[in-house]
Amino acid sequence: MFLKSLKIEKGSEEIRNIRFRKGLNLIVDETPTSDEKKSGNNVGKTTVLRLIDFCLGGKGENIYKDSEFKSKGNTAVENFLKNNDVLITLTLAEDLEDKSSSNIVIQKNFLSRKQKVQRIDGQSLSNGAFTTELKKRIFGSDKNKPTFRQIISKNIRDEKNRLQNTVKVLHSSTTQDVYESLYLYWFGIELDFDHADRKQKLSSDISVELSLQKKLSQTNTLSQIEQLLLIVNRQIVELEKEKSAFEVSENYEMELERLRNIKSKINKTTNELTRLELRKELIIESKYELEDEIAHIDTSRIETLYKEAKSLIPNIQKTFEETLNFHNEMVSEKLEYITQELPGLETEISHLKDEIRSLLDREAHISDLLIRKESSKSLPDLISELNQFYEQKGGLEEARKLWEESNQRLNEMRSELDRINEEISGREGELKNRITEFNTFFSKISSRLYSERFVLSADVNSKGYELNVSSLSGNLGTGKKKGQIASFDLAYIQFADSIGIKCLHFILHDQIENVHDNQISNLLTNIVSEINCQFIVPVLRDKLPDDVYVDDCKVLSLSQEHKLFLF
Structure with missing residues (x-):
């Protein structure tokens, strides 16, 4: 055209x-x-x-x-x-x-x-x-x-x-x-799917997931959680044995079944309460971070960065004040969005706490019916201690679940990214051939200008392919660099025409x-x-x-x- x-x-x-x-x-x-x-x-x-x-x-x-x-x-x-x-x-x-x-x-x-x-x-x-x-x-x-x-x-x-x-x-x-998607396109290497869009989305999602794991690791790593769970479960088993040592009433089987059902409900309800409280804590932490972002924003520093960005991106349309206002409005909207769930969570948490208290009262009542003799530790103390361990267990299991789900997502995304990279790597020979053909034009034009042959190469690293131009003279002055650029642009047109x-x-x-x-x-x-x-x-x-x-x-x-x- x-x-x-x-x-x-x-x-x-x-x-x-x-x-x-x-x-x-x-x-x-x-x-x-x-x-x-x-x-x-x-x-x-x-x-x-x-x-x-x-x-x-x-x-x-x-x-x-x-x-x-x-x-x-x-x-x-x-x-x-x-x-x-x-x-x-x-x-x-x-x-x-x-x-x-x-x-x-x-x-x-x-x-x-x-x-x-x-x-x-x-x-x-x-x-x-x-x-x-x-x-x-x-x-x-x-x-x-x-x-x-x-x-x-x-x-x-x-x-x-x-x-x-x-x-x-x-x-x-x-x-x-x-850049990889652009370079592949320039040299006519198109895959059967929109690999560039998907690869960039995967890379972004992986970064988000790694940030989440970094936040989780500030409390406990997955390995630490698994070890803590072993200790908590061991303590629960020992305390349950202590409870079972109490002599029970004549209605042993019936009362014991009732007690088991209540304990099961306490366990499930406690797990749900722990999950909701963790969710609430994360929302409140995010809320504080956003409020802090508004309260402590360094406007002078942002203005300096804004001016630097303006020098690099001349076509930015917004003024600094508009950008700052937009930033604060976006943060406020984000704050409103993430906190809209809090009232419902607090209501549900309150309801679960009431339900747990009711279940604990019923458990204590039934346990009192089953006791016939004194113990070195009173039953209410045992129940209180057990409840603390069950709560800890619920929190640890919820944290383990978050880790396992995050790891699964990471593994799936990395596997897909590996498949995309493998498909791109499968076209490496074609890409090298294209660049070799391009260099026949590039080196010829540069040789005519400077009696020196510039060459283009496609180098690959962990993030994909990148293009580099090299020559025997090393660093170039301003004028020679512009000659290299002109040689590249003209050679590309010749190359593109040669292969359609x-x-x-x-x-x-x-x-x-x-x-x-x-x-x-x-x-x-x-x-x-x-x-x-x-x-x-x-x-x-x-x-x-x-x-x-x-x-x-x-x-x-x-x-x-x-x-x-x-x-």
């Missing part, structure tokens, strides 16, 4: 209609570097890339907000976009050289709710459905993971992490499970001027023209080498007097 055009309209007025071509597409800032009073900044050349990204499901805030200082964005641009009914139309084409080839027309504006425009070929879609539909239309896939935005992340190199990293193009907090993987045939690459003139010339005048692609580059005219014929490749000319939005 290629870029055909990008149109900017203000109401019925057409502001820009950028027509893209095959090969090199230059968005040129004509501001001369010799004029010290003029700057090549803020004319809109990078904004073109971000408008394309916006139409492909991006948030669009980076168009008018500073990546570091969100409160110091370009208010004039934001007001222009939101107050003037500005509509952005991006047209993609299956083949730029075939006029009859299929097109995809994407339209978006910067408004919200009922005024929001978000259409694909005239069909309005919600946020989730929008990117899902783009994934179906462009890549022919309806699986949940990887997402459309993840797949195209390497095609839009306009933000810091994507300008500095060759393959780690997602947010810095992205887990290896997510659907891909975007355009690359948006900002800050290309960091590459040395020798490599820029080779890249822009020779290599790009030989590949079935579009290489879209915003750049200052004076930053390009003389042998790059700017006017032949220019699709848009901007300056301080002639900015993108013409205001």
Whole structure:
């Protein structure tokens, strides 16, 4: 899929209609570097890339907000976009050289709710459905993971992490499970099930289960519980023998049967009471933790973290105050949700305690009827001591049950995760062959740029596969790193075409001027023209080498007097 055009309209007025071509597409800032009073900044050349990204499901805030200082964005641009009914139309084409080839027309504006425009070929879609539909239309896939935005992340190199990293193009907090699904997809390794979605869910659930076990182990481990149960059961047996030593009445069998039934009920009721009290304690503990989270939240620290996150995630929509309020509201709602069960639990616990007291009174009464002689220990004391051990036994058995159920869940989840990993490992040979083929293109392009061959490798560890790029020179400078990134992106298009993987045939690459003139010339005048692609580059005219014929490749000319939005 290629870029055909990008149109900017203000109401019925057409502001820009950028027509893209095959090969090199230059968005040129004509501001001369010799004029010290003029700057090549803020004319809109990078904004073109971000408008394309916006139409492909991006948030669009980076168009008018500073990546570091969100409160110091370009208010004039934001007001222009939101107050003037500005509509952005991006047209993609299956083949730029075939006029009859299929097109995809994407339209978006910067408004919200009922005024929001978000259409694909005239069909309005919600946020989730929008990117899902783009994934179906462009890549022919309806699986949940990887997402459309993840797949195209390497095609839009306009933000810091994507300008500095060759393959780690997602947010810095992205887990290896997510990257593994993305890498497998890039190289055409698709399983028969949505393994990425399921694997990520299993990994998350395992982490939750391990947290639960950590909480349980703060009281007793499973091994400790089993040993304590042996001691408690031994004490119960000994005390029961003491009770049986008492001489009983003439109605021995009948009274003893009644006594056994009552003891059985006491045991069952005590177990249930212990279970409910444990449940109540866990809810109250969670309640205190949530209340503490609201009461002791360090707003200054969160604000610092929020600013750092904003610098890494430029498209976060919410302000810090909204985020903090949202956090407190969510915690309050969570507090209300987890405590709504408490009144019912307390009522049930009270009822069970009353029932136990009644049963104990009946047990004591029957035992008194059975006693004919004195004992070294009175029957009420024996019964009281027995009840304490039965309560301990009930609590320990409930804790053991929680441990055993948790272990069973962990074993089941780990077994399923192992099966998924085994199925992925079964495709290892295919993945290595694909990467070997990719490296034929990658190393060739990098060799032409730097007389050095970069290679990609798929390395596996306990968390799955990850991709790494290596070279003989070790660490790379900024310019050479960008050359490596460009080599990777161009090589991927060649590779995908060679084995029939659907891909975007355009690359948006900002800050290309960091590459040395020798490599820029080779890249822009020779290599790009030989590949079935579009290489879209915003750049200052004076930053390009003389042998790059700017006017032949220019699709848009901007300056301080002639900015993108013409205001």
